[in-house]
Amino acid sequence: MTRIWNFSAGPAAMPEPVLRELGDDLLDLEGTGIGILEHSHRQPPFDRVLSGALDSCRRLGGIPDSHDILFVPGGATVQFALLPLNLLPDGGVADYPDTDVWTAKAIVEGRDAVPAAQIVVPFEGKRCAYDHVPSDAECPPTAGAAYLHYCSNNTVHGTQYHRPPRCAEGAVLINDASSEIFSRPVDWSAHGMVYASGQKNLGVAGMSVIIVRRDLLERAPRRLPSMFSYAAHAKAGSRINTPPTFAIHTLWRMCQWMIGEGGVAEMERRAQTRARMVQEAIDASGGFYRFLAQSACRSVINASFRLPTAQLDERFWKDAAMEGIDGLAGHREAGGIRASMYNSCPLPAVEALVAFMREFNRTKG
Ligand SMILES: Cc1ncc(COP(=O)(O)O)c(C=O)c1O
The missing domain is CATH 3.90.1150.10 (Aspartate Aminotransferase, domain 1)
Structure with missing residues (x-):
């Protein structure tokens, strides 16, 4: 078999050793005689997968105890709506600098999700064909904002923040790190939440990893159906229902591979x-x-x-x-x-x- 050099934006190339290991795991997960796709999500073999995924993700990212790690069904686009539903009260304000196609979508989805909040766009990158991310002077934060949502690596136009933007006093940074997670260290003390969908650095499309400060979940502004609630996912240890078991397993293998490298x-x-x-x-x-x-x-x-x-x-x-x-x-x-x-x-x-x-x-x- 000839493998092709794959520069796809996502789903994207994966390491060959991980693909081979996953092939083995499909037939027989760690000597259980049952493959990963066939294991119950409530039995000890999957308990080990889930805790392995959480531990390796925490170790790889240097994620402190202040932050929970959630595995949530749905890609980053789902988070564009869930984020304000979970962290932005009616009447609240959030800053969303627009630096690429994906931040533009986050703004539209965020406004649809919480129409009674104000999503401010302090930098409109479309005017400069998204050829740069803003300096602090170009992106004045809004006083009283709950958070500033940004995208640290802009997948389409190929721009990247070399340091996080400045947010308002008392606000937290929220980063869509879908296309760069685990490619450089994160200052966790400045970030209320970092999220990424799986298909670029973590393996499988259709699941997001959400790394969120616990105290923000405790202050969630509204009651939500459980599957939409980050606090409910945290409380249930990412097992409210049958979670995307293969995606979590693949994330574990990817984190192990990155640690090993x-x-x-x-x-x-x-x-x-x-x-x-x-x-x-x-x-x-x-x-x-x-x-x-x-x-x-x-x-x-x-x-x-x-x-x-x-x-x-x-x-x-x-x-x-x-x-x-x-x-x-x-x-x-x-x-x-x-x-x-x-x-x-x-x-x-x-x-x-x-x-x-x-x-x-x-x-x-
Ligand atoms: C930075 C960024 N955010 C969000 C998305 C959307 O992710 P998904 O298709 O998983 O919803 C992408 C997809 O390429 C992306 O690059």
Whole structure:
């Protein structure tokens, strides 16, 4: 079997050793004679999976006791609604700087979820084609806001905050870290909640990990149906009903793999290396390849760039696919090319990509 170098934005490439281990676990979970998909979620084998997932996630992320870890069905888009339902009272205010397609969706969903609250947009990135994330001066926080929601790595346009934004006095930061979780350390003292969907760094689509300060759950502003309530998920240890057992199991294997590879520090070092390799190929192209993002806030995870014409963009990703390098077409709202390089992305994949970039530039530039 030939594996393809996969730069898909998500679902995304996974480490081969994890895929092989999951294959074994499908047939027989740790000598039980029953596969992970077949085990009851209330029996000791799955108890061990769940506690393994929680422990490894906490260890990998350096997550303090002040924060609960929840595994909640539904992707990050579900959290766009659940977050304000759980943390924003009627009449309350929250800041939502708009830095990409996903923050724009979070604003719409948040307003629909809690129409009686005020979601303020202190920075409107659409006006600058989402080519940068705001400086503190460009993003004045609103006094009295309960929280500031931001997206630390903007998957579509390829921008990244190099340090978290400033929020109002008494507010907490909430981060949609879907495309960068565990790729660099987090200042947990500043964050009320960090969340991510699974399909980029944690394995399976359709589940989110929610890392949330316990005291915020105790102050939840309204009564909610249990499946919508973070406090109810926390109280039930992420087992209100049958949880997404395979997604939790895969997250455990992914966290174990990242720990074994050297943890967040090593993931960060690899991300910097990969980004530098792509950047060098772009810098050497004499303007043939151009990043969508300004240099000061370029993402080390998603390299979004374009060629001189849309026809060449298409030629590029189609030719690359024929060379065994796939998933490079840009997001439908941004066009161009996007190479998504999450924690699992191996160096040889990036070596293949930059070799292809140089050759394409030489022959078509
Ligand atoms: C930063 C970010 N937030 C949210 C989402 C949406 O995630 P989901 O499709 O799991 O709802 C994505 C998906 O690519 C993303 O990159």
